Amino acid sequence: MKIIGLIAAMLLSVWADEGKMLFEKHCLSCHTPFVPMLELKENFADHNNTLLKLKAPTLNQLSYRLKQRIGDPKGDKEIHRMEVIAFMSSYVMNPDRDKSLCLDEVMRAFDTMPSLKGKVSEEELEEIGTYLYDFDEEIVKQKSVKFEGFEKALQRAKKEDKIIMIEAMSRTCHFCRKMEREVMIDTEVIRAIERDFIPVSIDISTHALPLGLKAELTPSFIFIDKYGNVLGNIPGAWGKQDFLALLKEAKEAAKSKKAKK
Numbered sequence: 240m241k242i243i244g245l246i247a248a249m250l251l252s253v254w255a256d257e258g259k260m261l262f263e264k265h266c267l268s269c270h271t272p273f274v275p276m277l278e279l280k281e282n283f284a285d286h287n288n289t290l291l292k293l294k295a296p297t298l299n300q301l302s303y304r305l306k307q308r309i310g311d312p313k314g315d316k317e318i319h320r321m322e323v324i325a326f327m328s329s330y331v332m333n334p335d336r337d338k339s340l341c342l343d344e345v346m347r348a349f350d351t352m353p354s355l356k357g358k359v360s361e362e363e364l365e366e367i368g369t370y371l372y373d374f375d376e377e378i379v380k381q382k383s384v385k386f387e388g389f390e391k392a393l394q395r396a397k398k399e400d401k402i403i404m405i406e407a408m409s410r411t412c413h414f415c416r417k418m419e420r421e422v423m424i425d426t427e428v429i430r431a432i433e434r435d436f437i438p439v440s441i442d443i444s445t446h447a448l449p450l451g452l453k454a455e456l457t458p459s460f461i462f463i464d465k466y467g468n469v470l471g472n473i474p475g476a477w478g479k480q481d482f483l484a485l486l487k488e489a490k491e492a493a494k495s496k497k498a499k500k
C-alpha cells in the first residue's frame with residue numbers, strides 16, 4: 240500500500256511539473272506567476288498598473304479569481320477543477336472580454352489576450368489547468384508564516400523567550416483565507432512574527448483550543464506568554480498595518496506582565 244502511495248505521489252509531482260513546464264512554455268511570456276496580493280491591489284486599484292507594468296493578470300490572480308467565480312467553490316473539488324479547466328481552455332482558444340472574470344480595475348490595464356489556437360493542444364491545456372487550479376493555495380502555503388503545533392510552540396516560547404500567537408481559524412472561513420493570502424504572506428508581517436512570536440494555527444471546527452481557551456469568531460488571535468498567561472484574545476480579520484499594530488500591543492502586554500513579576 241505504501242509503495243502504491245509513493246508511486247501515486249511521484250506521478251502527481253511529475254504531473255504538476257509538467258503543468259508548470261507547459262505554463263512556462265506557453266503563458267509565462269505574459270502571465271507572471273506570483274505577486275503578493277497587497278502589491279497587486281496597490282498596482283491595479285491605485286496606479287493603473289504603472290507600478291508593476293504587468294503584461295497580464297498574474298497566475299495567482301487567475302488561480303484565485305477563476306476558482307472563486309466559476310461553479311461552486313465549496314462543492315465537489317474534482318467537478319470544480321474540471322469546470323475551471325474548461326473555462327480556462329476555452330478562454331485561451333477564444334479570448335472574450337465579455338466572459339473574463341478578473342476585476343474591471345485589473346482588466347482595464349490590458350488589451351485582449353491573443354488566441355492561442357493552433358499553438359497549444361487540449362491535452363496541454365488540461366495540464367496547465369491542473370497547475371493553475373492548485374497554484375494559489377500552494378504558493379500561499381509556501382510563502383506564508385510557518386505554523387507550529389502548540390506543545391512544540393510552548394517549549395520554543397520558553398527557550399527563545401517568545402510569545403505564542405494562536406490563530407483560531409476554520410477551513411471554510413472566508414476572512415481567514417483572505418488574511419492568509421493578503422497579510423500572513425507579507426514579508427514585513429512575517430519578519431515581525433518571526434522576531435517575537437511563535438505562530439500556531441488551529442482549525443476550531445475540528446480541534447479544541449489548548450488551555451481550555453475559547454474563540455467566538457474566526458479568525459481570532461490569541462496571544463500567550465511563555466508562562467501560559469493569556470495576553471489577549473482578539474477576534475477579527477485585519478489589514479497589514481492594523482495587524483502589525485496588534486502584534487506590537489501583544490509585545491507591550493508581555494513586557495508589562497514581565498515587569499510585574
Ligand code: HEC
Nearest residue numbers: 265266269294295327330331334339340341349350351352
Ligand atoms: C501574449 C500574451 C499572453 C499569453 C501568451 C497568454 N495570455 Fe492569458 N491573458 C493575456 C492578457 C493581456 C489577458 C487579460 C485580458 C484578457 O482577458 O483578454 C489574459 C487573460 C487570460 C485569462 C482570462 C482572465 C479572466 O479574468 O477571465 C485566462 C484564463 C488566461 N489569460 C490564461 C492563459 C493561459 C493558460 C495561457 C497559456 C496557455 C495564456 N493565458 C497565455 C495575455 C496572454
